[in-house]
Amino acid sequence: MKKLRLGVLFSYLILFIFAVITVFPFVYMLLGGLMSFQETTSIPPTLIPHHFEWSNYAKVFAQAPFARYFFNTILTASITTIVSLFNSLLGAFAMVNLHFKGKGVVQMVLLSLLMVPGEAIIFTNYNTIAHLGLLNTYIGLVLPFLTSIFYMYYLQSYFGSISDTIYKAAMIDGASDWEYIWKILVPMSKGGLFTVGLLSFISGWNSFLWPLLVTNEDTMRLLNNGLATFASDAGSETQLQLAAATLTVLPILILYFIFRKQIIQGVVRNDLKG
Amino acid sequence: MKTNQKKAWLFLAPTIIFVTLFSIYPILRAFGMSLQKGSLIDLSWAEFSNYQYLFHDPEFWLAIKNTILYAVISVPVGLAISIMLAWIIFSKVKHKAFFETTFFMPYVTSTIAIGIVFRYIFNGDYGMLNFILRSLHLPAPNWIDDPAMSLTTIIIFGIWTSLAFNIVILMGALRNIDPNFYTIAEMYGASGKDKFWRITMPELVPTIAFLLTMNVIGAFKIYTSVYALFNGQAGVGNSATTAVFYIYNKFQIVGTPGVAMAATVILFLIILLATFLQRKMMKKIGEN
Numbered sequence: 001m002k003k004l005r006l007g008v009l010f011s012y013l014i015l016f017i018f019a020v021i022t023v024f025p026f027v028y029m030l031l032g033g034l035m036s037f038q039e040t041t042s043i044p045p046t047l048i049p050h051h052f053e054w055s056n057y058a059k060v061f062a063q064a065p066f067a068r069y070f071f072n073t074i075l076t077a078s079i080t081t082i083v084s085l086f087n088s089l090l091g092a093f094a095m096v097n098l099h100f101k102g103k104g105v106v107q108m109v110l111l112s113l114l115m116v117p118g119e120a121i122i123f124t125n126y127n128t129i130a131h132l133g134l135l136n137t138y139i140g141l142v143l144p145f146l147t148s149i150f151y152m153y154y155l156q157s158y159f160g161s162i163s164d165t166i167y168k169a170a171m172i173d174g175a176s177d178w179e180y181i182w183k184i185l186v187p188m189s190k191g192g193l194f195t196v197g198l199l200s201f202i203s204g205w206n207s208f209l210w211p212l213l214v215t216n217e218d219t220m221r222l223l224n225n226g227l228a229t230f231a232s233d234a235g236s237e238t239q240l241q242l243a244a245a246t247l248t249v250l251p252i253l254i255l256y257f258i259f260r261k262q263i264i265q266g267v268v269r270n271d272l273k274g
Numbered sequence: 275m276k277t278n279q280k281k282a283w284l285f286l287a288p289t290i291i292f293v294t295l296f297s298i299y300p301i302l303r304a305f306g307m308s309l310q311k312g313s314l315i316d317l318s319w320a321e322f323s324n325y326q327y328l329f330h331d332p333e334f335w336l337a338i339k340n341t342i343l344y345a346v347i348s349v350p351v352g353l354a355i356s357i358m359l360a361w362i363i364f365s366k367v368k369h370k371a372f373f374e375t376t377f378f379m380p381y382v383t384s385t386i387a388i389g390i391v392f393r394y395i396f397n398g399d400y401g402m403l404n405f406i407l408r409s410l411h412l413p414a415p416n417w418i419d420d421p422a423m424s425l426t427t428i429i430i431f432g433i434w435t436s437l438a439f440n441i442v443i444l445m446g447a448l449r450n451i452d453p454n455f456y457t458i459a460e461m462y463g464a465s466g467k468d469k470f471w472r473i474t475m476p477e478l479v480p481t482i483a484f485l486l487t488m489n490v491i492g493a494f495k496i497y498t499s500v501y502a503l504f505n506g507q508a509g510v511g512n513s514a515t516t517a518v519f520y521i522y523n524k525f526q527i528v529g530t531p532g533v534a535m536a537a538t539v540i541l542f543l544i545i546l547l548a549t550f551l552q553r554k555m556m557k558k559i560g561e562n
């Protein structure tokens with residue numbers, strides 16, 4: 001019995017240590033963004049600032065157009081989320097409720113494309129966008145992401161669980177496909193659509209390599225690219241970098257804490273079936 | 275109802291158009307460009323010279339070596355820690371949701387932002403990590419500025435970031451194991467160890483196989499975390515360059531898209547091979 005308790009205690013200790021390792025960088029980021037320059041680089045390291053330097057945030061906004069980065073990021077993340085959700089919704093509906101020749105081929109091609117790493121095609125996509133003259137434009141930023149095989153596949157499994165008799169009944173009642181989608185399918189799968197939307201928005205918010213390629217004007221940068229540039233430009237002002245990092249992470253963390261159930265469930269469901 | 279409803283194509287049209295333009299075409303284009311030389315606006319046929327160039331480029335081999343080392347070390351270690359933590363949370367702890375929420379935080383946050391934070395924690399002089407190491411009288415290496423340490427630093431950061439996804443997926447799988455298995459095992463007096471190795475692990479094999487594949491693919495694509503940790507560089511003197519770094523460099527900076535695409539094709543083939551080998555391996559384990 002004593003041995004058993006020791007085991008439990010040991011387990012808790014491991015869990016505690018790893019929880020601290022996970023949370024500490026976030027805590028350090030929040031606190032570091034409120035320190036003075038001396039405090040961020042002092043030996044031994046400061047953990048709690050003596051005086052909260054809220055002015056760091058004002059300096060960040062004064063030194064780089066972070067308001068613009070926020071605007072660009074929210075805009076592009078929202079557009080990709082809404083449009084790709086709409087396109088995946090229509091596609092998933094067709095794959096679940098309609099019968100047509102070539103469905104198997106379409107499904108197979110889409111599933112095998114899921115295996116292709118994004119980094120393998122991002123550079124040739126850059127080429128396409130450059131040819132279309134869309135570098136440094138919002139259209140260039142969002143165009144390759146206006147549909148998502150991943151989310152379509154996810155929605156398919158969601159729609160598949162809705163009985164086919166509902167669709168047939170709607171058809172007998174004289175509803176069109178379009179009416180069925182908006183009056184029955186969407187309301188019945190609100191939760192799934194919302195989860196997919198959240199995941200899509202978060203990945204749009206955190207995107208880095210694509211916007212790095214297709215934008216080079218400061219006014220078109222997204223948050224993460226702006227942050228990376230800011231970090232190398234303001235190389236010596238460590239406290240400002242941490243404040244800027246906080247600005248980038250905090251909105252998503254807040255979103256995460258509000259909707260953590262949906263987000264975690266979405267990720268588990270999404271990926272276990274994929 | 276076995277009719278051919280052609281209207282389906284109308285609903286699929288947006289997806290098919292975008293997928294063709296931005297997934298299928300770029301794959302074919304990448305293969306094509308890997309056989310061409312010159313700049314983006316002036317490409318000409320080059321047969322396999324780009325591939326020959328790669329095989330003689332020490333920088334390419336360093337990038338491949340770093341990428342493979344990163345994958346081979348960070349993936350199993352990250353997975354082992356994740357299994358341990360998920361099992362502890364699942365079997366020992368009451369507030370599962372609380373710990374799940376905590377451990378998942380890194381998954382939703384920006385790699386760039388958190389990488390910048392790690393740059394300070396890893397700082398050789400005033401970093402928190404070395405402060406702790408020194409107070410424990412352990413060696414305190416220069417994590418960021420020493421070329422010999424850069425890969426280790428990336429691996430530690432990589433393991434830290436990988437835990438979030440793994441733990442959440444493993445928790446999902448653990449919840450799906452039939453609790454009757456454990457009840458019956460307890461009736462027969464099985465120990466905690468027995469339960470873990472005889473019930474939990476075999477039941478987790480498909481999930482672990484899936485995570486292994488996802489992690490390895492992710493490891494081969496590593497770019498952003500290196501960029502963030504080393505302030506836009508691939509470590510001091512390119513010591514931590516990775517495959518995607520190499521591709522980006524050849525494509526955008528040096529301006530040889532053919533070489534970049536040849537490297538992309540090789541990376542793609544490595545990922546396919548790794549995925550294939552893992553599937554085979556896990557199938558064998560599953561059969562035993």
